[in-house]
Amino acid sequence: MKIGMIQRNFVVGDYQGNVEKILSSVEKAKALGADLAVTSELSLCGYPPKDLLERDRFVSAGKAALEEVAQRASIHTIVGFVDHDPTRTVGRRIYNAAALVGGGKVVSIHHKALLPTYDVFDEHRHFEPALLADVVPVAVMGRRMGLSICEDIWNDPDFWKLRLYPLDPIATLVERGAEVLLNISASPFTMDKRTLRPRMLAAQARKHRRPLVFVNQVGGNDDLLFDGHSLAFDASGTIIARAREFEEDLVIVDLAQGTGAIRDLKDDTEAALDALVMGTRDYAHKCGFRSAVIGLSGGVDSALVASIAVRALGPKNVLGVSMPSRFSSQHSKDDAEELARHLGIAFETIPIEGPFSAFLDALAPAFKGTAPGVAEENIQARCRGVILMALSNKFGHLLLTTGNKSELAVGYCTLYGDMAGGLAVISDVPKTMVYRLARKVNEQAGRVVIPESTLTKPPSAELRPGQVDQDLLPPYDILDQVLELHVEEQLEAPDIVARGFDPSIVNDVLRMVRVNEYKRRQAAPGLKLTSKAFGPGRRMPIAQRWRGN
């Protein structure tokens, strides 16, 4: 049996487009000899559809799209869709489902049993889980296929010390006769999943002594990045096919021969860069933007974001804007301009002195007798925000924000200033990782793209004379470690201090994280790379008094 692993970049809600993507890949798979084509989770509507699932017409349009695929697919095909049972009066009426279609009709329907409801996932909000009695294999060309959906395969009691669910649908499918394991997924990328996911899948194949085919969605949908990286294993848990990361792909795996294409993997830093490029491109294109505008400060964050934007959209579609103030150093202006030249993007300089002075004048009566401080600093950042948004509004560019995760965590950023924009490209990239990615940009280019001085000078917001980030923040390598323990591992101050960090630094950092929750609530959507990003996967109250001990 030959299976075509169809790894496509679906657009949420674009039934017609997604149907055509599926069918064109099915035809290609057939031409390459496949007997069965397998698409990813909710391939018809795209993942995650979120609260569109609450609209009746959204669900019924999906059933119509399924009928169309069933009628037009020329080989057996597995499609992800939203199943609907209007007769139910208790529980939810829709299911996260997979359909086997073939011979012009829907052959069988399978419901997802385990509904992830943590981090970015809200599946209990929408779906009814499968009944255990319905978790049964389906025959395709005489072979019993154990078909499961994403989370269903992540609950192996031999793999995890702690589990969220009492059921193990994969074990159930094997007990009920599955000869081949198929899992269709929309499993979002995080850095640690690059190794964790293949290891977990291999363990399932090996333990059950069954070949396993895992087909994942690829592409960015808002904050979520789907890496593709579809995999097939033989019954010993050895990888026999692997699709590309961060790109559409079609891989044929021959289960009888145990063979298939195995695409190369990149290193972690390259993968992170590719993920961000994909996420930026998809957010822009799926929202209807062809071009982007970025404020270039001469610093490493905006340099990295501009480099990512150029890869995502092409240098002709990126505008870099330098907005120097009375506090900007000559090297910042020079670095920004040099970066733009290296990237081959359009570059404009729009000084903020005029608007900044005008605001100070307008506010002079109200501010009389006060000393300059954060209010005045923020006005500068907000002048830049107004200019960039004006360029966005006038010319239809997507404004990309340039703040990193470390800044966003401690609130070292200005709401409506440098936080203004439609997409926060690196808001889940800690500052220390920003440097790694920036150096990788130069390494991959084989030349200086991001100027060396951008990579080596002390980071500064340049909102007052002589300011550097470390006036207010601990060194970034310390800060990033503390933040990882607090944000990703959810540890509080005493636990972090117990790991050997300075108590006053830890308390300061955690206080800053806490009091800046309101800023993050209004942040642009940010591409998720780590196990815990700020955004929909981290839901914190703003008005609260928990102090961690």
Place this chain on the structure above:
Amino acid sequence: MKIGMIQRNFVVGDYQGNVEKILSSVEKAKALGADLAVTSELSLCGYPPKDLLERDRFVSAGKAALEEVAQRASIHTIVGFVDHDPTRTVGRRIYNAAALVGGGKVVSIHHKALLPTYDVFDEHRHFEPALLADVVPVAVMGRRMGLSICEDIWNDPDFWKLRLYPLDPIATLVERGAEVLLNISASPFTMDKRTLRPRMLAAQARKHRRPLVFVNQVGGNDDLLFDGHSLAFDASGTIIARAREFEEDLVIVDLAQGTGAIRDLKDDTEAALDALVMGTRDYAHKCGFRSAVIGLSGGVDSALVASIAVRALGPKNVLGVSMPSRFSSQHSKDDAEELARHLGIAFETIPIEGPFSAFLDALAPAFKGTAPGVAEENIQARCRGVILMALSNKFGHLLLTTGNKSELAVGYCTLYGDMAGGLAVISDVPKTMVYRLARKVNEQAGRVVIPESTLTKPPSAELRPGQVDQDLLPPYDILDQVLELHVEEQLEAPDIVARGFDPSIVNDVLRMVRVNEYKRRQAAPGLKLTSKAFGPGRRMPIAQRWRGN
């Protein structure tokens, strides 16, 4: 048996403060003759704690707080807390729980069986549900009390045609001998719940022929408003006690006599105003603000928000700022000033002409050859945002945004402009309701607070000469009806047209709702009044192509 219904305004995460609130009320209840004191859901940590529940120390601090209440409470008391079972290796390890304490110790613990996971609720994200076997009454002074938590009481199969859960914990408690029904809740306010909730509770009491005591949290926590409105019913479903709406209260109900205090109810418009005043006061105070700043345009939205802020914080703590532009009419400036005078608040005028001109000058080279349009209009709104945020940053005022739900729905507002602020007071109030609330402000004051011309002139953003809202939008009475059908009832265009609305208006409105999702993602938290507010209870993808048919 006399029960003290303890309706308090808890702060999320403030264990020490919440413990003192509970204990002081318990002592008062005892002094008034109560045998049993009942607090609301998660009273120890405050509701909703959201992802603070993922922190081990947050959970263990709650158990310590429970021990303290147990030791110090001088009568039997029911407390809401987070129970924790560290021995579990499958499923979640925490429960939304109620403890009966008395005699210096924890007498029994009860877990919530039904975990709401829809709209603003995410309880499946955090909690393990009760085992059915554990849903049993507990004896207090010889009477078997059927204790349930919030959602547990909302699933009566005789009340609803469709239900989310197969279990009915109330029926189970009655079958297992409950003589009195107690429900502790953190049931957020929405307009329709003022009648729905008493009706549903009365039906439960009547059906099971048991007295029922319902104790609800009061106060605002971020976007959620808890109305209190705690209730007691006799076994025939008649109300025998009712606590205040939107205020803390302590009501003693005598179950043997069937008597208790029954506080007056307000009309719906008064209730909505009180809800918004409470939400504004609590957000400000729980976040540490004493004062607010508001941009006054002379229009009805900012007039209403200023009136609410004055009630919430006092006139001495509210600053109104008029920021006229070259397009502002004299009547707008006059109306703003008159409003401030009537409210007795500080008032400043800060014209935006200087910064606006300076931006146009700075952008002139980039904008060369383009016609003035939305970009220039937005610059004006953003100049106002910068000025208001500068005043907020300088003087520590909370900036209140003034946009209503109709505007936010169709994107008739400027991101980082009039949308800038810490709290969106009326972002869940449709424009037609804004007028009703504004007239109620004058009616309650018995004099003109909001100028009559503010209430009667055609609404305008005044961002270009002669502009009025109805240049771009349908009449507000039509718009609000279409929006209610689409946003609250989740209907798509064909269904709304079938109700008799003009297809071109419906399609236009729904298109505007769709393309402005990105603005709402970055909106300030807004106080929730309706069954579906923009915010955490409505989770829509931004990059998507669903068009509704």
